[in-house]
Amino acid sequence: xxxxxxxxxxxxxxxxxxxxxxTLTFLxxxxxxxxxxxxxxxxxADEQAVQIARERLGLDQPMYQQFLDYVGGLFRGDLGTxxxxxxxxxxxxxxxxxxxxxxxxxxxxxxLLVGLPMGIIGAxxxxxxxxxxxIAFSGSTGAMASIPQYLIATFLAFLFAVxxxxxxxxxxxxxxxxxxxxxxxxxxxxxxxxxxxxxxxxEVLESPYVRTARxxxxxxxxxYLAHVFPNSITTMxxxxxxxxxxxxxxxxxxxxxxxxxxxxxxxxxxxLVGDYPVVQGIVLLLGFAVVLVNALVDVILGIVDPRTMExxx
Amino acid sequence: xxxxxxxxxxxLDVRNLSISVENRDEIPPLVRNxxxxxxxxxxxxxxGESGSGKTLTSLAVSRLLPQGLSMSxxxxxxxxxxxxxxxxxxxxxxxxxxxxxxxxxxxxxxxxARKIGAQMIETVREHRGLSKKEARALAIRSLxxxxxxxxxxxxxxxxxxxxxxxxxxxxxxxxxxxxxxxILADExxxxxxxTVQAQVMQLLCDLNDRKGSAVLLISHNISxxxxxxxxxxxxxxxxxxxDLTTAKLLAGPDHPYTQGLIRAVPDLNTDRGVxxxxxxxxxxxxxxxxxxx
Amino acid sequence: xxxxxxxxxxxxxxxxxxxxxxxxxxxxxxxxxVLVIMGPNGFGDQxxxxxxxxxxxxxxxxxxxxxxxxxxxIFTRTLAATxxxxxxxxAAVFFAMIVGGLVGGLIAAGGPxxxxxxxAVIDTMMGFxxxxxxxxxxxxxxxxxxxxxLAIGVAFTPHFARFTYSLVDSVMVRDYMxxxxxxxxxxxxxxxxYVGRNVADSLVIVTFTTVxxxxxxxxxxxxxxxxxxxxxxxxxxxxxxxxxxxxxxPYAALVPATLILxxxxxxxxxxxxxxxxxxxxxxxxxxxxxxxxxxxxxxxALAMTPEITIDPAMETELRKGRP
Numbered sequence: 019x020x021x022x023x024x025x026x027x028x029x030x031x032x033x034x035x036x037x038x039x040x041t042l043t044f045l046x047x048x049x050x051x052x053x054x055x056x057x058x059x060x061x062x063a064d065e066q067a068v069q070i071a072r073e074r075l076g077l078d079q080p081m082y083q084q085f086l087d088y089v090g091g092l093f094r095g096d097l098g099t100x101x102x103x104x105x106x107x108x109x110x111x112x113x114x115x116x117x118x119x120x121x122x123x124x125x126x127x128x129x130l131l132v133g134l135p136m137g138i139i140g141a142x143x144x145x146x147x148x149x150x151x152x153i154a155f156s157g158s159t160g161a162m163a164s165i166p167q168y169l170i171a172t173f174l175a176f177l178f179a180v181x182x183x184x185x186x187x188x189x190x191x192x193x194x195x196x197x198x199x200x201x202x203x204x205x206x207x208x209x210x211x212x213x214x215x216x217x218x219x220x221e222v223l224e225s226p227y228v229r230t231a232r233x234x235x236x237x238x239x240x241x242y243l244a245h246v247f248p249n250s251i252t253t254m255x256x257x258x259x260x261x262x263x264x265x266x267x268x269x270x271x272x273x274x275x276x277x278x279x280x281x282x283x284x285x286x287x288x289x290l291v292g293d294y295p296v297v298q299g300i301v302l303l304l305g306f307a308v309v310l311v312n313a314l315v316d317v318i319l320g321i322v323d324p325r326t327m328e329x330x331x
Numbered sequence: 332x333x334x335x336x337x338x339x340x341x342x343l344d345v346r347n348l349s350i351s352v353e354n355r356d357e358i359p360p361l362v363r364n365x366x367x368x369x370x371x372x373x374x375x376x377x378x379g380e381s382g383s384g385k386t387l388t389s390l391a392v393s394r395l396l397p398q399g400l401s402m403s404x405x406x407x408x409x410x411x412x413x414x415x416x417x418x419x420x421x422x423x424x425x426x427x428x429x430x431x432x433x434x435x436x437x438x439x440x441x442x443x444a445r446k447i448g449a450q451m452i453e454t455v456r457e458h459r460g461l462s463k464k465e466a467r468a469l470a471i472r473s474l475x476x477x478x479x480x481x482x483x484x485x486x487x488x489x490x491x492x493x494x495x496x497x498x499x500x501x502x503x504x505x506x507x508x509x510x511x512x513x514i515l516a517d518e519x520x521x522x523x524x525x526t527v528q529a530q531v532m533q534l535l536c537d538l539n540d541r542k543g544s545a546v547l548l549i550s551h552n553i554s555x556x557x558x559x560x561x562x563x564x565x566x567x568x569x570x571x572x573x574d575l576t577t578a579k580l581l582a583g584p585d586h587p588y589t590q591g592l593i594r595a596v597p598d599l600n601t602d603r604g605v606x607x608x609x610x611x612x613x614x615x616x617x618x619x620x621x622x623x624x
Numbered sequence: 625x626x627x628x629x630x631x632x633x634x635x636x637x638x639x640x641x642x643x644x645x646x647x648x649x650x651x652x653x654x655x656x657x658v659l660v661i662m663g664p665n666g667f668g669d670q671x672x673x674x675x676x677x678x679x680x681x682x683x684x685x686x687x688x689x690x691x692x693x694x695x696x697x698i699f700t701r702t703l704a705a706t707x708x709x710x711x712x713x714x715a716a717v718f719f720a721m722i723v724g725g726l727v728g729g730l731i732a733a734g735g736p737x738x739x740x741x742x743x744a745v746i747d748t749m750m751g752f753x754x755x756x757x758x759x760x761x762x763x764x765x766x767x768x769x770x771x772x773x774l775a776i777g778v779a780f781t782p783h784f785a786r787f788t789y790s791l792v793d794s795v796m797v798r799d800y801m802x803x804x805x806x807x808x809x810x811x812x813x814x815x816x817x818y819v820g821r822n823v824a825d826s827l828v829i830v831t832f833t834t835v836x837x838x839x840x841x842x843x844x845x846x847x848x849x850x851x852x853x854x855x856x857x858x859x860x861x862x863x864x865x866x867x868x869x870x871x872x873x874p875y876a877a878l879v880p881a882t883l884i885l886x887x888x889x890x891x892x893x894x895x896x897x898x899x900x901x902x903x904x905x906x907x908x909x910x911x912x913x914x915x916x917x918x919x920x921x922x923x924x925a926l927a928m929t930p931e932i933t934i935d936p937a938m939e940t941e942l943r944k945g946r947p
Contacts, residue, residue, distance in 0.1 A: 324491075
């Protein structure tokens with residue numbers, strides 16, 4: 019019963035946001051200065067050619083008609099045609115999504131495998147009174163969490179690719195080429211997650227309910243798995259949406275540093291040349307991905323910690 | 332078993348317990364040379380203002396002192412087991428089942444992310460090897476013992492779905508799972524409102540009656556303790572200043588600090604025009620008072 | 625709050641000067657200010673005029689960090705880029721503060737429905753991340769310095785809105801607020817004297833530290849080629865060129881990257897020291913570079929939440945209210 023209400027409210031919100039994104043991407047081309055039809059026809063095309071282009075793009079239709087066409091297209095999986103290449107946008111995206119997805123998956127894995135354990139180990143060591151450790155931990159993660167990803171990428175490229183020549187500096191084919199960019203986008207979110215998880219775990223370790231659990235004299239492993247972990251992991255889950263958005267944003271820039279041909283480089287390039295259908299398509303895709311991940315995080319949080327169901331709007 | 336019938340009756344024996352801050356010799360011990368005992372089935376209260384060391388004493392007895400504090404004692408015997416010398420591993424089952432802890436804040440003493448049932452059954456599952464089914468049945472009986480309605484349903488609920496009084500009774504029920512010989516309750520009613528307070532106190536007395544569990548009740552409220560306890564231990568600045576039966580307390584205690592404590596509790600007859608008694612710094616020099624006595 | 629501060633300017637500066645991080649970051653900021661005032665023209669030809677004969681050289685006697693692809697001195701050019709890098713970022717953050725502050729304040733003042741929907745919209749916008757939001761704005765407004773300032777401004781607006789919103793909320797539930805209402809202080813009086821003043825203090829400090837984020841975000845847009853366009857130049861743009869010629873002279877990328885980093889850190893540390901200085905609770909604490917990290921965060925949090933004490937203005941109000 020409670021679950022149904024929770025799911026319905028999340029779903030309504032999700033639908034609302036998806037509609038908003040769709041409308042925004044549709045308006046994007048119309049809000050921008052300049053005439054897309056002229057862009058397509060070419061700067062020195064005559065009036066007639068521009069008119070033909072306008073009709074072909076459907077820009078001569080009334081606004082609501084264009085919007086309906088746009089939405090109708092979305093449902094058929096048609097995102098329009100690139101101004102620059104005359105390829106369907108879906109095709110463009112399909113060609114470029116590989117390197118970006120690879121980055122996102124590798125980055126997420128790094129964050130989970132490094133950030134989370136570091137936070138928990140950090141909390142346990144701090145509690146056991148390793149002062150030097152606390153200083154080193156706070157200092158290093160604090161610095162890492164405040165450096166933007168493109169700077170980390172630059173420094174990493176200098177060290178590993180230029181100075182030591184261990185890894186390739188550019189390219190999007192091999193897995194080795196993905197290591198540096200993945201590390202570059204993962205360092206910052208991993209560091210902030212490690213910090214949060216450490217503080218949260220310390221709180222949990224000092225909490226009355228863990229004292230209660232200690233009074234039951236459970237084996238240490240059970241104490242941590244059943245009583246500490248579920249409460250400290252919610253922090254990380256709650257950060258899940260933000261982390262994913264930060265990964266996507268990081269990927270857009272970091273692809274540029276390593277000259278990877280992914281969605282990020284394509285997005286930036288399309289903005290520069292005014293290829294609006296491609297911009298629309300990529301923004302729509304990334305936006306939907308971010309929103310869906312956020313919704314998923316909410317539901318998982320609801321399962322792990324039912325209190326969030328009631329606290330959430 | 333000891334042949335001496337008197338010591339056979341003693342459930343908890345604490346001799347010269349001191350608690351101090353680790354690696355900080357300049358800070359005087361927080362609890363100094365505290366000795367007391369508890370007989371089987373007895374209800375004993377420890378009273379004192381905050382910072383008097385009453386909570387630390389109870390945590391030391393249950394070996395749950397927070398990190399950074401260390402304890403020393405000539406002897407702490409509980410139910411025939413040596414709590415000072417024995418390793419935690421050795422004492423695991425004894426402390427896990429024979430001793431039940433009830434803490435001050437029922438809102439936060441239950442794990443918010445786990446169902447009541449899961450939290451209740453883990454002790455007996457771990458220490459007595461009960462099956463899930465047996466443990467659940469026991470949990471339901473325990474909840475009935477503390478007068479919680481619809482116990483089977485409660486097992487599937489989360490702590491935040493219960494009221495404060497229900498949570499505190501659930502905490503007590505959780506302690507009862509191991510059939511404890513001692514219930515150690517630290518300010519069990521402070522966070523609750525008055526009518527619920529009475530219920531919980533009544534419940535503790537009840538359990539003492541029916542199951543014979545001794546109760547060590549810690550509170551700052553001397554009038555509350557005098558209503559239920561057989562004996563009251565008064566602590567002040569880390570030391571025990573008086574250990575007396577309730578009857579004697581009501582007849583008029585010897586120690587001026589205890590007298591002050593009694594006068595500090597307002598009741599309906601208190602003259603509201605006069606300030607309540609407060610304990611000023613340095614008003615009582617414990618050693619001088621003790622030498623006097 | 626203010627009357628308490630009146631006679632304590634000296635104590636505040638003392639608290640500020642007691643922290644080495646405050647002094648060091650202050651000196652760095654002073655240097656940066658000089659660079660901003662000097663601007664690109666203050667460095668003569670070395671920063672702007674190309675010398676193809678000496679393009680992409682490594683470090684040498686006359687070019688300490690080498691030259692870029694067009695033979696310009698990397699170090700001088702990086703210093704010359706300071707003005708635009710900082711000014712545009714500050715403009716963007718200022719925009720975000722004004723708009724976000726207003727939006728947040730309006731949502732907080734609105735009815736339950738406005739608050740619910742407004743809060744959801746802010747959260748969703750923040751959910752997308754600054755970069756994606758900024759790129760969308762650039763796509764609409766167009767590439768260039770103006771577009772980039774607007775883009776970063778819009779991207780940061782939800783942060784300020786959310787901050788103002790929760791700040792106003794936390795002030796509204798303080799005891800002295802209910803007291804003010806009971807005594808019969810008018811709604812506008814409450815807004816001006818209690819909420820406004822408490823919120824403004826915190827907002828200023830947060831705005832200052834956000835400039836660090838702004839510089840980094842602005843550079844990232846320029847780095848993508850979406851920000852400042854040639855012949856104007858900033859750190860981000862220099863970084864792009866530097867990354868392209870990484871193997872020839874890595875310092876072409878490393879020097880501007882390092883300056884971005886130093887500026888960001890200095891602004892952050894200075895903001896922390898500032899927060900400490902305006903917060904009487906922390907005056908007695910002696911901060912040190914390492915130990916104080918945790919405390920500093922706490923200091924920041926404290927500076928952001930208004931004091932819990934009774935407001936002096938409230939006291940006068942209470943006295944006035946008495947017959």
